[in-house]
Amino acid sequence: MSEIALETESYGAIYLDSEVPCIIIRWFGFANSEQLHYLMNATLDYYIAECRHRPGPLGWIADSRGLGAIKPNDQQWLHTDWNPRTYAAGVRYIAIVEAESVFGKISAQQYVTNVMQSTEYTFYTRAVPTLEEAKEWLKEVLATAPNPN
Structure with missing residues (x-):
């Protein structure tokens, strides 16, 4: 496996896969608002740091297989705060590995x-249904893709 763990929490983790290349945020279950904001922001920080010394574009995978519910106020935060910052940082391509739970789905x-x-x-x-398909796409x-950075 070409993934390198960058940070691991009880509710999720961040990985770098240089072969794709992409950053991966993997959810293990429900994350409260503070946890969701922390891991999303930390993943964006790792993305930005990786882009500083990478010549081409970098993708993003949201491995949502273990994702739980995201509350409406957190969906709003993603939409109005996090997404604009993520776009400004150069993220353009996001593969989403489909959630297993109905709440995650x-x-x-809603995010999409x-x-x-x-x-x-x-x-x-x-x-996509699998991590392998996300990486292939x-x-x-x-x-x-042009490099947006």
Whole structure:
């Protein structure tokens, strides 16, 4: 496995896969607001740091298999605060590994709906059933993608 663990918490972890290349946020279960904000912001910080010394674009995988519910106020924070900062940092391609729980599925679907309705930022997203498919899709799109950084 080409993933390098960057940070691990009880509710989720952050990895770097240089072969794709991409940053991966993996959820292990429900994260409260403070935990969700922390791990999302930490993943963005790792993304920014990695982009500083990478010549090409870097993808993003949200491994949502273990994702729990995301509360409406956190969805709003993602939509109005985190997503614009993430776009400004250069994130363009996000692969989402589909959640196993119904609450995780609803949360991921709401996130994608918010992304599609935004006029402030444009992410190219793809929901896939496996991590391997997420990596393959990112490899394909990143091979011809311009570097936004």
